[in-house]
Every structure is written in structure tokens, then in C-alpha cells.
Amino acid sequence: MALDDRFTRCRTIGHAWFDCDSDWKTDMGVPLTVRCERCMTERRDTVSRSTGDLVQRHYFYPDGYKRSWEEVMSRSDFRLALLSLRIKEARQSRGNGKQAAS
Numbered sequence: 001m002a003l004d005d006r007f008t009r010c011r012t013i014g015h016a017w018f019d020c021d022s023d024w025k026t027d028m029g030v031p032l033t034v035r036c037e038r039c040m041t042e043r044r045d046t047v048s049r050s051t052g053d054l055v056q057r058h059y060f061y062p063d064g065y066k067r068s069w070e071e072v073m074s075r076s077d078f079r080l081a082l083l084s085l086r087i088k089e090a091r092q093s094r095g096n097g098k099q100a101a102s
């Protein structure tokens with residue numbers, strides 16, 4: 001099964017986090033939610049209101065993310081996957097450019 005392109009970037013260079021509203025509650029501190037703009041993985045941090053320390057951290061992965069990780073284990077494999085993805089995307093954008101020009 002082919003690796004989902006969204007996950008290739010995240011597994012290789014890390015998630016593209018942005019902070020967002022939290023729709024969950026915790027008794028142990030203040031909820032802080034960040035989400036990846038590429039793959040929509042969500043990280044739920046519980047932060048101590050007094051010290052700012054991280055109390056808890058949970059990840060919620062979209063369908064297919066864990067599977068992609070288990071199938072292709074090493075960082076090196078992900079780097080290779082990202083490099084071929086970039087070549088594929090460069091080909092696609094060149095193709096689009098030609099279509100637009102003709």
C-alpha cells in the first residue's frame with residue numbers, strides 16, 4: 001500500500017502545528033490543543049495553570065497515520081519517500097504549467 005503523501009512530510013520533517021480551540025476538558029490543568037495543518041493529527045496538552053509545566057500529552061491520529069508508520073519504520077525510509085514525493089510534485093507542477101501556457 002502506498003504511503004499517504006500527507007504523512008510522508010509529517011513523518012520526515014515533523015508536523016506543521018497551529019494552535020486551535022479545545023473542545024475537551026481536564027481536571028489537571030488548562031487544555032491546549034494544536035493541530036497539524038497537513039495531516040490533521042491533533043495534540044492535546046494539559047498545562048499547569050500555575051507553573052506552565054506540561055502535565056499530560058495525548059496525540060490523536062487520523063485514519064491511516066499509524067499504519068503508515070508501522071509499514072515504513074525508519075526515518076531514512078521516510079526521507080527517501082519525501083524526496084521521491086518532491087520529484088513527483090515537481091513533475092506535476094511542470095505539467096500544469098505547460099497546460100496553462102498552451
Ligand SMILES: [Zn+2]
Nearest residue numbers: 010015036039
Ligand atoms: Zn502532520
